[in-house]
Every structure is written in structure tokens, then in C-alpha cells.
Amino acid sequence: MNGPDPDDLRRLAGLDKVIHEPGRLAIVPYLAVVEEAGFLSDMWTGIFSTIASELRQAGMHEYSIVSALLDRVDDAARQQGATAVYRISVQIGELSGVETGLLQEAFSMVRAHTVSADAELDITAIEAQWRCGVCDRVVARGQRLSCPDCQTPARLARGAEILLERVEMEVP
């Protein structure tokens, strides 16, 4: 890993006022145009960890979710003695409260300096489906959430998932 991916930085710049603090903002476009910034690496590491920890706390909970995800993947990698993680597969339900786009953005930012630094985040979006709690009949979208036949309140059969399915890792 020779430093941050310029695309990640460009995406980030549009995100949030946390990274628009003048000092941080100045360094982001610089790093986006240079191939390497070895002399800056210590400074970058410090700034990076500040940004990452603030982003984790900041306006979007997707950062705290990515943080929890990376911790869990790190545990799994350690248990297996893995040296790198290639792919992390997750399921995100439509009514889970997690935005898949923001999750992907947060992942690309926070994964650096972890065992998942080069990993791909594979997100399966799960469409919400409500069903009758008794007769299991599907309750259509945009209608009252009770069974048209027996009036039983509907239950969310799927669409609430915030699930880590599997991790593909390199084991020497």
C-alpha cells in the first residue's frame, strides 16, 4: 500500500465538513495528485487517523458500522492466521437504516491500515418484504401493514439485514 487511492480521496472530498477543515483539506488534493508522498507519510498517518476516527463518529452511522465490520473481520483473520483479506460479503436490508453507497464510501476510507486494506466489499442489497404474521401472505408495498385477509399485523420477513456473511482471506 503506497498511500491512499486518489479516487478514494476525491470521493471523500465531497462528503462531510469533517474533512473540510482547512489543514486536512489542503493535504487531500495534494495527495490526490502525487504518486507518492513519502516525506508526508508520518503527517498523513496522523491526519488520516484523525479523519478516520472523526468520520467514524460523524454524521453518518455507516462509519461506525464499517468500524464494527472491520473489527469482526480482523478477529476472523487472526483466528485463521490470515495475511490479507480479499473479499468481505455482507447483506444490507432495504429497511435496515444502512445506505449501501455510504457504506461502500466509508469502507474505502476506513479500511486502510487494517488487514482488509486491499479487500473488496461485496454488498448484497435485500429488498424489503412484509408478510402476514399468521398466514404468511405477502403484504404489498404502499398499503397498510396488516394482512388483507385476516388483519393480523405484518412482520418484516426480510429487509432488516445488517449481516456479515463471509470473508475470503489469504492463509499462507
Add this chain to the structure above:
Amino acid sequence: MCDTCGCGDPEVVPIEIQESILAVNDHQAEHNREHFVRDEVLAINLMGSPGSGKTALLEATAAALGDEHRLAALSGDLATDNDADRLRVAGIPSLSITTGSACHLDAKMVHHALHQAPWETSDLLFIENVGNLVCPAVYDLGQEANVVALAVTEGEDKPLKYPVMFRKADLVLLTKVDLLPHLPGISVERVEEALAETMPEAAMIPVSALTGEGMTSWIEWLEARRLAAMGRTIPAAGEMKV
């Protein structure tokens, strides 16, 4: 190692996990819930937009309950102690959880606050979440019920715009109904219709902290929940509702 050609390539191993990404929070929430059950405290997670009237509602609740029950509150706030200060003035022992820039409370923040607040001797603990209709819905805190404050000024279609929040609500308090005479475009029926499409067991009480309208129904709801909770078993973690 790759056994077919001996090239020395490392092996790619898929490991099945199939676990909630929020498992750590869920575990902590379950622990909080055990505390609440053991000490027979009804914990309510009160959510809603900034300015929806959460703090005013709790002030009015304290006034309406009088000495009938012992109350306590934890107030999630980005930067100030203002809400907890107001609640203390209203007679509710309260503690702020200052979240900095965090947009929601999580189970660990609540647990930390529980160790500093005199909540065990209360009958009702209100956890006033950070004003936000998105993020707080994602995190189980260990509460018995979710109550969402929705002000009449916010618009009738709020439940449709924030279905994640409203699907998890056990009760919606339609606040500031004293303003309805000045809002000819707002229909309470349309709010109810929007709730029916997002909340499987839609329950709404129109209230006004100013005039006291609806406060009796709200207090009856709390008392029914409290009595029902006395004989409860601990629900599974992770899903507050459903």
C-alpha cells in the same frame, strides 16, 4: 499452499460468518436490558427530529405524573447539557450523554451512563436519543419500547420518508397539536394513514405539552407498558421490534 503446482501461492480461504455486523452493540444492549429487567425499570428510547418536542414532552410527563412514579432520564446531545438541565428543573434526575459529533446513542454509551446515573431506583427511565430520524433507529440500546415524537409541523409524509424509524416505533406521539388550528394544510388522518403503511401495529397519540391534551392517554400507555413489562422475559437482542 497451492498443492497442484507447488508454485507457493497462498490459499484463499472463504470463512462463513453469518453474524450481525452490530453483534457487539446487540450484546451490550442485551446486557443493558438485563439490568432494566432486574431492577424493574421501564426503559423508553425516545426518538424524533431535532425540535420535535422530546424534551418538552418529558417535562410535561413529569408534571402530569407528579409523585406517582419515580422518573429518570439520559439525554443524548451533540454538544450541550441543556436538555438534561431542563429535565432536572422539571424534577427528573437526568444525565447528559454528550456524543460529540455522533449522530446516535449506542448501547455502550448508555451502559456507561447507567453507571453514573441514579436510575435503579426509578420506575421509568427515558433515554432521550439524539435528534435525528435516521441513525438512532439502527442501534438497540436495551430499551423495552421505542417512542417517536413527530411534531405536526414536520409534515404528514414523514413516516413515508423515514420508514426505518417508524417501523421500529411502538408508539408515535404526534406533538404540538395545539398548533393545528394554525396549520390548515395538515390533517391528522393523513399522518395516521402514513403510519399505517410504515408501522405494522400503528399506534399514535396526539399530544400537546403546552395544553396537556393527550397527556392522560400517553401516561396510560406508559403504565400499561410498565405493568406488562413486570412479568416479561428478556427479548432477543438485536431486534427491538418485529
